[in-house]
Amino acid sequence: xxxxKDASLHDIxxxxxxxxxxxxxxxxxxxxxxxxxxxxxxxxxxxxxxxAALRDGFETQSIIDAVKGASIVILLIPDEAxxxxxxxxxxxxxxxxxxxxxxxxFSLRFERIVLPANVDVALLAPKMFGKPIRQRYLEGSxxxxxxxxxxxASSRALRRTLGVSQAMGFTRYGVLPVSHAxxxxxxxxxxxxxxxxxxDTFRIAFEVLVEAGYDPIPSLLDMHASxxxxxxxxxxxxxxxxxxxxxxxxxxxxFGVQRYLGKLIGEEVKGKGKDxxxxxxxxxxxxxxxxxxxAGYPSLSEYQxxxxxxxxxxxxxxxxxxxxxx
Ligand code: NDP
Numbered sequence: 219x220x221x222x223k224d225a226s227l228h229d230i231x232x233x234x235x236x237x238x239x240x241x242x243x244x245x246x247x248x249x250x251x252x253x254x255x256x257x258x259x260x261x262x263x264x265x266x267x268x269x270a271a272l273r274d275g276f277e278t279q280s281i282i283d284a285v286k287g288a289s290i291v292i293l294l295i296p297d298e299a300x301x302x303x304x305x306x307x308x309x310x311x312x313x314x315x316x317x318x319x320x321x322x323x324f325s326l327r328f329e330r331i332v333l334p335a336n337v338d339v340a341l342l343a344p345k346m347f348g349k350p351i352r353q354r355y356l357e358g359s360x361x362x363x364x365x366x367x368x369x370x371a372s373s374r375a376l377r378r379t380l381g382v383s384q385a386m387g388f389t390r391y392g393v394l395p396v397s398h399a400x401x402x403x404x405x406x407x408x409x410x411x412x413x414x415x416x417x418d419t420f421r422i423a424f425e426v427l428v429e430a431g432y433d434p435i436p437s438l439l440d441m442h443a444s445x446x447x448x449x450x451x452x453x454x455x456x457x458x459x460x461x462x463x464x465x466x467x468x469x470x471x472x473f474g475v476q477r478y479l480g481k482l483i484g485e486e487v488k489g490k491g492k493d494x495x496x497x498x499x500x501x502x503x504x505x506x507x508x509x510x511x512x513a514g515y516p517s518l519s520e521y522q523x524x525x526x527x528x529x530x531x532x533x534x535x536x537x538x539x540x541x542x543x544x
Contacts, residue, residue, distance in 0.1 A: 220365065220380055220393040227254065229374065229381035233317075236261050236288035238281055238308070239295035240271040243321050246348035247292055247386065248276055250355045254385035259284045285311040290382065292319040292342075298511055300325040312337050315371060317378050322405060323398030326368060328504045333368075338375035341366040341398040342382060343405075351386070360387030364396040406498045411491045415483075420447075424530050434533040435540070443537060 237248040238261040248271065251258050260271040261284025271278045285291050285308050295303060304325070312318060317338040325331045326341070333339045344351055346361040354360050363383060367375045383393045396404075420442045427437040442448070454462040463475050497503050510517055525531050 220383065220389055220395075222384065222389045225380035225384035225389045225393075226377075227256070227381055227384055229377040230256065230290065230385070233257075233290050233378070234259060234288040235290045235292060235382070236284035238262070238284060238291060238293050238303075240267040240276075241294065241296075242348040243344070243351075244294040244348075245270070245274075246351040246355075247294060247321075249274070249352055250386045251382070252276070253355070254387075256382075256385050259287050261285065281307040282311055289313070289315070290317045290319065290378065292321070292382070294321055297322060297324040298507070301330045304331045309334065317372070317375060317382075319379065319382065320398075323366070323402035324406075327399045327402035328501065335369070336371050337369065338367070338372050338378065339369035340375055340379040341368065341401060342379055342386075342388070342393075343396075343401050344386070344388065354391075355387035358390070360390035362391050363388040363393045364401045365393045366396060366398045366401065368398055403495070403498055406503060407491075407495055410498065410503070411494045415487070421528070421530050424533070428529065434529065435537055438530065438533045438537060443534065 234257045235251055236259050237244050237251070240248065240260050240262050244260070244262075244267075248258050248260055258276060260268070260276045260278045261281040262268040262271060262278065263281070268278050279287065281303065291308065291312065293300065293304070293308070300320075308318075309331075312334060314336040315338070317340065318333060319340050319342050320326060321341075321343050323341050323343065326333075326339070341364065343364040344361055345363060351361050363386070365376075365379055365383065367379065369375065372378070380389065380393070383389050423441045424434070424437055427441070428434050440446075450462055450466070453466065457465060463472055467475065
C-alpha cells in the first residue's frame, strides 16, 4: 500500500493535467488536482458539462486541445465511449513521454483501446464515487484507490501516478497496487453479482412485509430507507462484516441474526456468482454489452420500466412526498 510518505507532488512538477470529461469523476479530479496546486485543463464537448466546468472556473477546451496542452491525460468519460473518443481525439495527440491514466481498467482489460508504446499508461481507480472523493479531500482525508502501471516508457510512470494520487488525496487513505485486469473483474463482479443481490434482497424483504399486511411506508423505512442498514454497512467496512453485529447488536438482535445466518442463501447463489465471474472473465459480458449498445440499450429501457412500476419505487416516491411536506 502506498501512503503520503511514498508519494510527492514534485514528481509531477511542471506538468499540466488534462481531465477529459467533467462528470461524476471528472468534477472531483479537476477540483482536487487544482486545490493541490496542479495546473488543470478540462477537455469536454461544448455542452452543459463544459459550461459547468467554466462556471467552476476551469480552463476548458475541446478534448483534442486539452490533450495537446497537457503531459498527463486522465480519461474520465463513460467506458463505453472510450474507443471512439480515444481513437479520434486522444491517441493522435499523445506525445512521447505523456502519462495516460484511466480510472477503471475496462478499456485496457478488454483491449478496446490500444496505447502507443512511447507513453506511460496507468490505472488510478478510486474505489468511491465523485462526491465523497471531493468531500473527503476537503475534510483533509481521502478515499482508497487501486494503482497499476501498465506501461512505463519514461521510467517514472509509478512516481508520476503516485504524484497524481497524492494530489487527489488518495495517499491520505492508501493506494493499493492491483492489476488493471483484476480491478476490472472485481468491479464488474460487484456490479453484476453483489448489487443485484442486495437490491433484490431489500425488495423481497419489503414484499414479504407488505404481502403480510404491513403498511408499506414503515416497512420501507425499516428495511432500508431509514439509512440504518447503510450505516451498518459503513460501520462493517471499518470494523468487519460480522464484528459490527457483535459490537452494535443487542442480544436479541445477535440471537436473531445467528439463527438464520448462512441458512437463507447458500451454494445455489454461490454457483450463480461463479457463473457470473466466468462470464466476465471470458469476455461474454463485454460481447453482450457491445450488442446491447449497438441495439440502443433495449434492456435498460425494460429495466427502467420494471423498477418504475414496482411497489418499492412507488412507496419510495410517496415517502419522498411526505418528507417534502415537512
Ligand atoms: P460520467 O458519466 O459522469 O461522465 C460524464 C462525462 O463524460 C461528461 O463530461 C460527458 O460530457 C462525457 N462524455 C459522455 N459521453 C461522451 C462521449 N461520447 N464523448 C465525449 N465525452 C463524453 O462518468 P463517470 O465519471 O462515472 O466515469 C468516468 C470514468 O471513471 C469511467 O472510466 C468509470 O468507469 C470510472 N469510474 C467511475 C466511478 C464512479 O463512481 N462513477 C468510480 C471509479 C471509476 P458530454 O456528454 O458533454 O460529452
